[in-house]
Amino acid sequence: MKRLMALLCMAAGAAHATDIYRYTHAGMLAPNVRNLAPRVYVPNGKDATVSVIDPASFSVISTFKVDQEPQHVVPSHALGALYVASDEGRQSLTPIDPLTGKPGTPIPTPDPYNLYFTPDGKYAIVVAENARRLDFLDARTMTPAFHLTVPCKGINHMDFSPDGQHVLAACEFSGDLLKIDLSARKITGELHIGGMPQDVRIAPDGAYYFVADMERDGVHVINATGPQPREVGFVHTGKGAHGLYPSRDATRLFVTNRDEGSISVMDFQTRHVVATWRIPGGGSPDMGSVSADGTQLWLSGRYSDEVYVFDTRSGRIMHRIRVGKGPHGLTYFPQPGRYSLGHTGNYR
Template identity: 70%
Template sequence: MKLVRRLAVVLSLAALSPSHALNLYAHTAAGMLSPAVKGIPARVYVPNGLDSTVSVIDPKTFKVLSTFRVDTEPQHVVAAHDLQTLYVVSDKGRQSLTPIDPRSSQPGKPVPTPDPYNLYFTPDGKYALVVAENQARLDFLAVKTMTPAFSIAVPCQGVNHMDFSPDGQHLLAACEFSGDLIKLDLTSRSVTGKLHVGGMPQDVRIAPDGKVYYVADMMSNGLHVIDGSGPVPKKIGFIPTGKGAHGLYPSRDATRLFISNRDEGSVSVLNFAKRKLIAKWKIPGGGSPDMGSVSADGKQLWLSGRRSNVVYVFDTRSGKLLKKIKVGNGPHGLTFFPQPGRYSLGHTGNYR
């Protein structure tokens, strides 16, 4: 009996070991919705940057249900760590975070916030991380009050997107204007290293096994493959995908990565295990696929058409373009909500 118990303990520990078939997206598979979002209707929220509005779409009917005004130039719609609120991030004019109640799809009173280009949440849920792109700074807000806690200056220009290490203690961020990647230690609250990759790095997404980060580069037209395990990031490869590589979205089974190529109107598909491209989906007549999300059931990829004033809906199995939905001017960081996952790390679909 003792031997059986010991074996059970050993097996349990093995299951928790980082070397045991790690899948960082194990809790974001199709249909794995948190109890916290029970009763929340599925909606797609589209920030129209040039109109300063947000369009709300019913993904079942592909119809725009409503459109409401927000502060100047909304960039992204981001789910809070606890999945109870969405925030519209506007970095011009009054500069603010506008909360949305996902149960009613109604906006609340904007929270004044300096230069919020993007929004993330630390894995422990303690802080909202405001990406102050033009200020070369990351501002941390106490989640419970959404008030300033501390800030970290970054040694680069145009910090914009990021993702977190498997242990949640570090992040890798892209700086689009200076062509750099930086690694930040959340415990010491300091930048540990910087890597110059050139080009114009955009979205950042860690592989399911946590071994590498993929960084889309809009000027280099592909993905930098980055080893982020050391204090200074190291580039170990590059994968050409298409002109204007921009947004990165894992499939619900964590086997593929969808890459939007904004300047050639296509989506490339990467096999995570092989680190190789396996498909390319082209928009008939061209387009400008930008940022978005994978649907909760994993069957669709929703992307904003940044210069086309539409939203694209792709079938993730065939790559077929299912629908173009007319929205406002300059649609950017749309989010499908709710999505599977225990909590949100921010941006338009980064869940764990």
């Protein structure tokens, strides 16, 4: 019995020692972005603009037009560009040069709600939410390669397994999760969890995925290691749980509760909420990023036309910055990491 307990303790210690985010800790910027001036890019869905914020002065320094309903600003795999995903009107990916902060020529792309990149950097994955597809593009040329049709409604967010072989994707309008084998190019597992699943983020030890649920007001805990996705727990956070952001030391997970104007801070190891930060007077915290040094959490205020900046040490709201109408998938750039897997700050 003592030997068994010792082995279990050793296994738990080994799992805890693993850190998927070990290259994304504070200040660990890739060489090609180390000298860039940091900027915060805010896609304003209702007026088809992007606001560019200087995080040193907490002020908007420029605004430019893009195609209709910009949803997210996504860093490219090699960090040499960012893309604004606009999924209405002409529908496009608009590249941004991080050296100048200026947009380039839009790339016509059907239904780009969100954008990810395979860990090997070979493909960009366009999340075509309304079309019920994942469209794979050549990441160098951003031209179509192949697509995968999905059997659910509202595919929106995903995260990658530790080996990069699989993704777990959330479908908000049908309440489903899909496990997808990237090399086999097929769906290998499905799980109906109901509710309205949103952002997906894997735990530092790679054992679980966390899936925010706007309808059930919390976070599903999904086994990441089995052949089929399986729910093993649920953590109540607050109304409209939406975005998930690991702290720079990978000990905490910040959960945005969009419908009650709060942030829940969850301990990764215990899966307990250890703090709740509330926006004075209310707000609608949606998507965002943690700053490169880890001291700030930047979030869009989806229905309040502003950006919130939280101090991650105290939970105090430091700034509220007016932007355009309907701000959504905000990105702080650059962030630590060797490469980007997409969304608003999923790095490895």
